[in-house]
Each structure stands twice: as structure tokens, then as C-alpha cells.
Amino acid sequence: MLKLGEVLRDRGSRYAVSGGPVQGRAGVEAFLAELKREKRYAKATHNSWACLLSEGGPQKGDDGEAGAGAVILKMLERAGLVDHVVVVTRWYGGVHLGGDRFAHVVTCVRAYLDAQNGAG
Known part of the structure; x- marks a missing residue:
């Protein structure tokens, strides 16, 4: 599991990004459960996620942040x-951040992909 703590702040909201390899939908659920074992992630307002499963196809969850999962998936x-x-x-x-929240999701995912490429 790779966690990038606080990636950015905007008008009081704070954003972080995490990720890691998973196998199937059960792997996704296990990853989310592991992440939320850390109290600050469990208490977060939103943990939006997405993944492309080799068996199961695209999967996403907005966790109340409408549209965020689709942005990550894309x-x-x-x-x-x-x-x-x-x-x-x-x-x-x-x-409320309006459309800026999508730009922040993009920034977080880009930071994660850059860190992933640097680690790989």
C-alpha cells in the first residue's frame, strides 16, 4: 500500500491519495478496510476509489463525492x-468547492501515478 499523506489543501478541505495492487472485488474491499483501520481515514468525509480488474472490469465508488470515482477510473x-x-x-x-473538487481528484491521482512510476 502506497499512501501519499496530504497532497493538497483548498478552502479547508484536505486531500490524500492511496493505492495498491488488488485481486478482484474482494481485494478492493480488503484494501478499503485496511486503509480505514487508520482512524483518520475512517473519519474522512469521502474515500472515493476506482480500479480496473482483469476479471470484473471497471469498478468504482464515490463514497458520497458524486462523480469522483469516474474521474479516477478514467x-x-x-x-x-x-x-x-x-x-x-x-x-x-x-x-463547497464546486467543480474544483474534480481538479483536486485529478491532482491526487496524478501524484499517485507519478509516485508509482518513480517506485516502479
């Missing part, structure tokens, strides 16, 4: 990253 498809889940975590800061 980036994973472009990167060709299969059997790997990416989770963008947001701690809501009290101010």
Missing part, C-alpha cells in the same frame, strides 16, 4: 493500470 484507464485500486480521500473543510 485516469486509471488512460494509464493502463490494471488490478490496482486508487483511493482519493477528502476531509471536508466546510466550504
Whole structure:
């Protein structure tokens, strides 16, 4: 599991990104459970995620951040990253960000993919 703590802040909201290899939907659920064992991730407002499974196809979860899973999924498809889940975590800061929240999801996923490529 690769976790990039705080990637960015905007108007009180904080964003982090995590990810790692998974096998099937059960692997995704296990990854999310492991991530949420850490109290700060369990208490986050949103843990939006997506992955491309070699058996099962595209999977995503917005966790209340409508559209965020689709943004992550599109980036994973472009990167060709299969059997790997990416989770963008947001701690809501009290101010609605509108469309900027999608730009922040993109920034987080890009940071994760860059770190992944640097580690690989």
C-alpha cells in the first residue's frame, strides 16, 4: 500500500491519495478496510476509489463525492493500470468547492501515478 499523506489543501478541505495492487472485488474491499483501520481515514468525509480488474472490469465508488470515482477510473484507464485500486480521500473543510473538487481528484491521482512510476 502506497499512501501519499496530504497532497493538497483548498478552502479547508484536505486531500490524500492511496493505492495498491488488488485481486478482484474482494481485494478492493480488503484494501478499503485496511486503509480505514487508520482512524483518520475512517473519519474522512469521502474515500472515493476506482480500479480496473482483469476479471470484473471497471469498478468504482464515490463514497458520497458524486462523480469522483469516474474521474479516477478514467485516469486509471488512460494509464493502463490494471488490478490496482486508487483511493482519493477528502476531509471536508466546510466550504463547497464546486467543480474544483474534480481538479483536486485529478491532482491526487496524478501524484499517485507519478509516485508509482518513480517506485516502479
